[in-house]
Amino acid sequence: MVRWKRVLSKVYLALIFLFLYLPILMLIVLSFNNSRSRVTWGGFTLNWYVRLFSDSRILDALRTTLALGIGSAAIATLIGTLGAMGIQAMKRRNYQIVMAVTNIPVLNADIVTGIAMMLWFVRFMPLGFSSVLIGHVTFSIPYVILSVMPKLRQLNLSIYEAARDLGANGVYAFGKIILPQIWTGILSGFFMALTMSMDDFVITYFTKGAGVNTLSTMIYGEIRKGIKPEMYALSTLIFAVVLIILLCTNFLSGRGKEAAEKKQPAD
Amino acid sequence: MEEHILELNRISKSFDGKMIIKDLNLKIEKNEFITLLGPSGCGKSTTLRIIGGFEKPDTGTVLFHGKDITGLAPDKRNINTVFQKYSLFPHMNVEENIAFGLKLKKKSKAYIQDKIRYALKLVNLEGFEKRETTSLSGGQQQRIAIARAIVNEPDLLLLDEPLGALDLKLRKDMQRELINIKKEVGITFIYVTHDQEEALTMSDKIVVMNKGIIQQMGTSKSIYDEPQNAFVADFIGESNIVDGVMLEDRVVSISGVKVECVDEGFGTDEPVDVVIRPEDLEIREAGKGYFDGTVISVLFQGAYYEIKIRVADTDWISQSVTAPRAGETVGLYVLPDNIQIMHKPRSEDAEVVRE
Numbered sequence: 001m002v003r004w005k006r007v008l009s010k011v012y013l014a015l016i017f018l019f020l021y022l023p024i025l026m027l028i029v030l031s032f033n034n035s036r037s038r039v040t041w042g043g044f045t046l047n048w049y050v051r052l053f054s055d056s057r058i059l060d061a062l063r064t065t066l067a068l069g070i071g072s073a074a075i076a077t078l079i080g081t082l083g084a085m086g087i088q089a090m091k092r093r094n095y096q097i098v099m100a101v102t103n104i105p106v107l108n109a110d111i112v113t114g115i116a117m118m119l120w121f122v123r124f125m126p127l128g129f130s131s132v133l134i135g136h137v138t139f140s141i142p143y144v145i146l147s148v149m150p151k152l153r154q155l156n157l158s159i160y161e162a163a164r165d166l167g168a169n170g171v172y173a174f175g176k177i178i179l180p181q182i183w184t185g186i187l188s189g190f191f192m193a194l195t196m197s198m199d200d201f202v203i204t205y206f207t208k209g210a211g212v213n214t215l216s217t218m219i220y221g222e223i224r225k226g227i228k229p230e231m232y233a234l235s236t237l238i239f240a241v242v243l244i245i246l247l248c249t250n251f252l253s254g255r256g257k258e259a260a261e262k263k264q265p266a267d
Numbered sequence: 268m269e270e271h272i273l274e275l276n277r278i279s280k281s282f283d284g285k286m287i288i289k290d291l292n293l294k295i296e297k298n299e300f301i302t303l304l305g306p307s308g309c310g311k312s313t314t315l316r317i318i319g320g321f322e323k324p325d326t327g328t329v330l331f332h333g334k335d336i337t338g339l340a341p342d343k344r345n346i347n348t349v350f351q352k353y354s355l356f357p358h359m360n361v362e363e364n365i366a367f368g369l370k371l372k373k374k375s376k377a378y379i380q381d382k383i384r385y386a387l388k389l390v391n392l393e394g395f396e397k398r399e400t401t402s403l404s405g406g407q408q409q410r411i412a413i414a415r416a417i418v419n420e421p422d423l424l425l426l427d428e429p430l431g432a433l434d435l436k437l438r439k440d441m442q443r444e445l446i447n448i449k450k451e452v453g454i455t456f457i458y459v460t461h462d463q464e465e466a467l468t469m470s471d472k473i474v475v476m477n478k479g480i481i482q483q484m485g486t487s488k489s490i491y492d493e494p495q496n497a498f499v500a501d502f503i504g505e506s507n508i509v510d511g512v513m514l515e516d517r518v519v520s521i522s523g524v525k526v527e528c529v530d531e532g533f534g535t536d537e538p539v540d541v542v543i544r545p546e547d548l549e550i551r552e553a554g555k556g557y558f559d560g561t562v563i564s565v566l567f568q569g570a571y572y573e574i575k576i577r578v579a580d581t582d583w584i585s586q587s588v589t590a591p592r593a594g595e596t597v598g599l600y601v602l603p604d605n606i607q608i609m610h611k612p613r614s615e616d617a618e619v620v621r622e
Binding site for chain 2: 156158159161162163164165166167168169170172177180181
């Protein structure tokens with residue numbers, strides 16, 4: 001019985017590697033392959049990466065992606081953090097309603113969100129960078145709220161009152177006492193929003209209009225014309241960056257948890 | 268005439284339509300140790316939060332040194348609070364916690380260092396400067412919270428059930444320490460607790476509250492010995508509260524027996540509540556007291572026995588160092604001085620005091 005369990009868990013692990021990580025690994029290998037073929041190894045090269053960075057369209061798309069990612073993540077973090085504090089202060093019933101509503105964009109199919117936003121935006125503004133930005137801010141906010149909220153719930157709000165009591169005004173007490181307790185949550189919310197934005201294809205595709213391209217929409221456009229090895233290199237880079245951000249986020253929330261455990265009185 | 272440091276005038280406060288404090292008036296004298304005592308939900312903590320500036324009363328004013336501070340923010344009042352949940356800043360060490368208020372007041376480094384050392388000595392935690400607050404026990408954390416408040420030299424120190432989270436032994440030690448700290452720093456203390464024993468031990472003056480109304484105010488002794496209504500009698504220590512009829516001055520009828528007492532001015536044949544403390548109810552041989560009753564139960568309580576005796580349809584509690592056997596018939600006697608007579612509550616408003 002126990003042996004069966006062990007075998008099954010090995011099989012499960014193997015399947016995950018086979019279908020999830022192996023393709024990515026293949027992609028990474030191919031990005032260093034000195035051959036256009038997808039089946040033969042022609043030696044190691046960084047050629048595709050060099051070409052990638054000499055292609056002005058790709059660099060444009062990269063700049064757009066980064067501007068969009070950082071900009072939308074920053075705005076979403078600000079709104080989401082304030083929102084989380086507001087929601088936290090709500091009464092139980094309203095709290096539950098708003099948290100349920102917050103989860104809708106996370107669970108909703110991207111294509112529905114994307115088309116809905118497109119239809120809405122074309123009424124008010126030309127589709128372009130700003131419409132994509134608004135779109136990204138919108139779908140990122142819930143992720144920020146969901147990562148800040150647990151920090152706020154752990155918080156003993158009377159420390160804010162204690163700071164006021166000792167002579168701090170509201171702003172000072174927030175910056176000096178509350179912020180240090182929740183900043184890991186805020187930062188991991190920011191990174192989450194950044195990943196979501198860089199990752200997104202569907203919503204960007206519908207709200208971007210002509211002329212604006214992020215890496216994901218550009219790759220999509222390129223692949224329709226035929227797969228070029230530069231795209232392997234580009235995909236590898238995106239994967240690496242997202243992986244690093246994810247590791248950072250995990251590290252941050254891990255640290256937050258340790259701090260919270262330490263916070264329990266020692267007696 | 269002594270100076271009033273704080274005056275609450277006709278304070279009312281409700282949350283979500285529920286009245287928490289009703290038309291409360293309270294004057295606090297300088298250098299007093301005053302305790303607000305009552306069951307949870309009686310409005311004592313809300314009263315403290317109004318004094319601290321964390322809640323605004325719906326109506327009424329708060330005067331501090333004669334000046335109206337009703338709408339003033341907490342950081343603008345020379346009042347400090349020791350919170351129930353310690354509320355130390357978890358990302359700062361002991362020293363930084365204590366220095367927080369002083370740094371805001373732009374005190375010099377040397378002054379702050381001096382104050383920290385003095386305060387830690389006061390709370391018996393010398394040498395704890397660099398310790399992380401998260402590594403301290405509950406009792407130690409509460410001492411740091413007290414030190415953090417006291418270094419600011421407030422005119423008024425508010426303590427919101429500061430010992431509530433500590434175990435019994437530690438609580439007793441801290442009670443003694445708090446009294447010493449109070450003597451040493453000479454600050455007016457307003458203390459909130461639901462623990463009547465704690466209140467009796469520590470306070471110069473006790474304010475007994477229930478349902479947002481002050482039931483009685485006075486020294487520990489006067490509140491214990493002369494409760495003004497059934498609520499106070501019941502809440503402060505244990506009491507036998509039984510129905511009686513005041514036949515004439517100094518004679519009350521309990522369970523149909525004429526009993527001598529010292530109360531006057533209740534009129535004749537007036538129904539009253541009679542309060543007798545368990546330790547004042549003497550157990551004698553059958554026939555040698557006012558009434559005879561059957562011992563129902565005897566519980567050993569450490570320093571004394573708690574004995575339940577049934578007389579006709581009334582159960583009495585007595586405390587005694589010697590114990591009769593259960594089922595035995597005994598006599599009950601009480602000295603006239605130890606009987607407290609109270610009016611029966613008449614109006615609905617008076618009814619709330621009965622719980």
